[in-house]
Amino acid sequence: MKRKGTLRQILLITDGCSNQGEDPVAMAALAREQGITVNVIGVLHEDTPEYQARGLREVEEIASMGGGISQIVYTRQLSQTVQMVTKKAMTQTIQGIVNSELQQILGNDYRVDDLPPEKRGEVIEVVDDLGETMDLEVIILIDASGSMENKLATVQESLIDLSISLNSRIGDNQFSMYAFPGKKKDVELLMDWNGRLDSLTTIFSKLSSGGITPTGPAIKEAIQAFTIRRSKRSLIRDDASSDEFLEESGM
Amino acid sequence: MMHHQMNFSKSPVCNLTPGTVIVGKWHKNRYTLMRRLGFGATGAVYLSKDANGNKVAVKIGQDNMSITSEVNVLKTFSRVQGNVLGPSLIDVDDWYYEKKQYPFYAMEYLEGENVLSFMKGKREEWVGILLVQLLTDLERLHKAGWAFGDLKPDNLIVVGPPYRIRLIDVGGTTLIGRSIKEYTEFFDRGYWGLGSRRAEPEYDLFAACMIMLNMAYPARFEKKAQPEKQLAAAVNKSPLLKRYRKIVINGLFGKYNSAEKMRNDLVHTLSTYKKQAPVADQEAMSRSVRRSNQKKKKTKILFETLLLASFLFIVYMFYLVSQTM
Numbered sequence: 001m002k003r004k005g006t007l008r009q010i011l012l013i014t015d016g017c018s019n020q021g022e023d024p025v026a027m028a029a030l031a032r033e034q035g036i037t038v039n040v041i042g043v044l045h046e047d048t049p050e051y052q053a054r055g056l057r058e059v060e061e062i063a064s065m066g067g068g069i070s071q072i073v074y075t076r077q078l079s080q081t082v083q084m085v086t087k088k089a090m091t092q093t094i095q096g097i098v099n100s101e102l103q104q105i106l107g108n109d110y111r112v113d114d115l116p117p118e119k120r121g122e123v124i125e126v127v128d129d130l131g132e133t134m135d136l137e138v139i140i141l142i143d144a145s146g147s148m149e150n151k152l153a154t155v156q157e158s159l160i161d162l163s164i165s166l167n168s169r170i171g172d173n174q175f176s177m178y179a180f181p182g183k184k185k186d187v188e189l190l191m192d193w194n195g196r197l198d199s200l201t202t203i204f205s206k207l208s209s210g211g212i213t214p215t216g217p218a219i220k221e222a223i224q225a226f227t228i229r230r231s232k233r234s235l236i237r238d239d240a241s242s243d244e245f246l247e248e249s250g251m
Numbered sequence: 252m253m254h255h256q257m258n259f260s261k262s263p264v265c266n267l268t269p270g271t272v273i274v275g276k277w278h279k280n281r282y283t284l285m286r287r288l289g290f291g292a293t294g295a296v297y298l299s300k301d302a303n304g305n306k307v308a309v310k311i312g313q314d315n316m317s318i319t320s321e322v323n324v325l326k327t328f329s330r331v332q333g334n335v336l337g338p339s340l341i342d343v344d345d346w347y348y349e350k351k352q353y354p355f356y357a358m359e360y361l362e363g364e365n366v367l368s369f370m371k372g373k374r375e376e377w378v379g380i381l382l383v384q385l386l387t388d389l390e391r392l393h394k395a396g397w398a399f400g401d402l403k404p405d406n407l408i409v410v411g412p413p414y415r416i417r418l419i420d421v422g423g424t425t426l427i428g429r430s431i432k433e434y435t436e437f438f439d440r441g442y443w444g445l446g447s448r449r450a451e452p453e454y455d456l457f458a459a460c461m462i463m464l465n466m467a468y469p470a471r472f473e474k475k476a477q478p479e480k481q482l483a484a485a486v487n488k489s490p491l492l493k494r495y496r497k498i499v500i501n502g503l504f505g506k507y508n509s510a511e512k513m514r515n516d517l518v519h520t521l522s523t524y525k526k527q528a529p530v531a532d533q534e535a536m537s538r539s540v541r542r543s544n545q546k547k548k549k550t551k552i553l554f555e556t557l558l559l560a561s562f563l564f565i566v567y568m569f570y571l572v573s574q575t576m
Binding site: 079080091095112113116117118120121124125127128132161164165166167168169170 | 326344
């Protein structure tokens with residue numbers, strides 16, 4: 001089968017505002033520049049939702065700068081949300097690519113929406129097809145600050161659910177996972193690149209929650225991890241040309 | 252994609268007032284909204300009147316992607332022979348509202364009742380009959396290369412009389428072999444840990460069995476630590492599902508690889524199942540006894556007719572033989 005390129009995403013799961021290191025909104029902008037989409041899920045506390053208002057504004061800002069999607073949910077809705085946000089962001093990225101292709105053919109300011117409904121169907125079929133068959137790389141960043149402690153079991157469950165959804169696709173998936181703060185460092189690798197997420201139970205038991213929330217450094221670390229993986233891969237395989245196209249126009 | 256109502260419910264096109272007139276950008280058709288029939292992840296459906304005063308259902312969506320792929324599905328459905336899979340598509344267009352463009356489509360308005368409210372007060376044979384009808388449609392859908400995906404009572408309607416179950420919301424319909432586009436946890440095989448979210452007949456059959464469980468437990472139930480055992484116990488404990496027990500268990504655990512097989516088993520159960528001493532239901536019992544007496548009488552007549560026919564045939568053979576000699 002012909003390779004169709006790779007979509008790269010950062011999935012940030014947090015419950016509040018960062019207080020350490022680089023500005024996460026700026027780091028999200030940096031990620032986007034490199035063709036990586038940043039999606040954010042803000043987890044609400046059932047008992048103190050109003051306390052979090054400030055942190056949640058940050059959630060929206062990170063996602064909007066990172067060209068991704070943000071969603072704020074209560075813990076119990078996490079499973080549905082994680083997979084919905086991931087898939088929707090994939091579609092959005094692909095649609096962005098298709099739109100810019102259309103603009104090259106038909107002129108600036110031309111979008112799928114400007115096509116008559118009869119023609120639109122075929123374009124959407126292409127988007128649908130790419131979403132199903134393209135490879136996907138996701139780095140999951142988990143906020144392990146103290147207030148998240150009693151939510152980690154649900155986070156784990158929702159990531160397993162995400163893996164069920166994504167592994168039902170035709171395209172390949174690779175996941176990697178970091179916690180912030182880690183035991184020894186601000187950002188700690190929990191799981192290196194792996195096709196599945198069902199071995200999470202042991203990983204999560206190793207997590208210990210700390211007091212600081214270094215969201216910015218976590219995004220920075222994820223960008224680096226993508227860069228390293230990319231350079232390794234282009235050494236092994238000469239598929240840089242097909243990837244380049246996506247990196248340039250990833251929006 | 253997932254049913255995610257909190258986003259769309261805030262959209263201006265989700266809360267349009269009755270009397271709002273929608274005119275399509277491309278085809279210039281006019282629709283007057285009468286009332287909202289429902290809303291989901293991808294859009295809101297309104298009962299409307301077209302320019303000639305006919306009732307139609309109009310679905311207005313937020314983003315092009317999901318509305319257009321639903322239109323694609325409805326178009327494919329109209330190519331499947333017989334055309335009873337889902338409502339038929341009438342018009343596809345865009346509407347400008349508050350400086351934004353919203354995609355919409357008009358489809359046949361199916362008047363009917365929600366499956367669960369239809370089942371209220373109905374007896375267990377209706378579970379089987381509705382399921383047989385549903386499986387007939389699913390079999391055709393699967394043969395055409397699609398899985399329905401988001402199969403649940405909200406996406407089904409009972410029209411009639413004569414009563415017939417119909418599929419109404421095609422938002423989850425996915426090409427077989429791909430990942431399910433849209434699903435609802437209670438009816439989703441992946442959620443219960445009983446398989447992937449790959450579109451295939453088994454995925455829909457699991458959901459069909461969960462619909463049966465939903466008929467038995469209208470309030471539904473939460474997932475517990477051992478979902479497999481939990482579902483099996485729920486099936487076994489339900490009086491409504493008693494006669495279908497084996498079939499539901501087989502469907503839940505992926506033992507049927509086609510809707511037709513499950514349908515055949517249901518038809519067989521419906522036509523052969525004998526109720527064990529229905530103490531409370533005297534009238535039904537005497538009715539069924541009367542029926543079985545009639546049946547016995549019928550078979551007796553049939554037997555006598557056959558006997559007479561074969562006798563006549565033998566006589567005729569003798570006659571023929573004697574003629575040639």
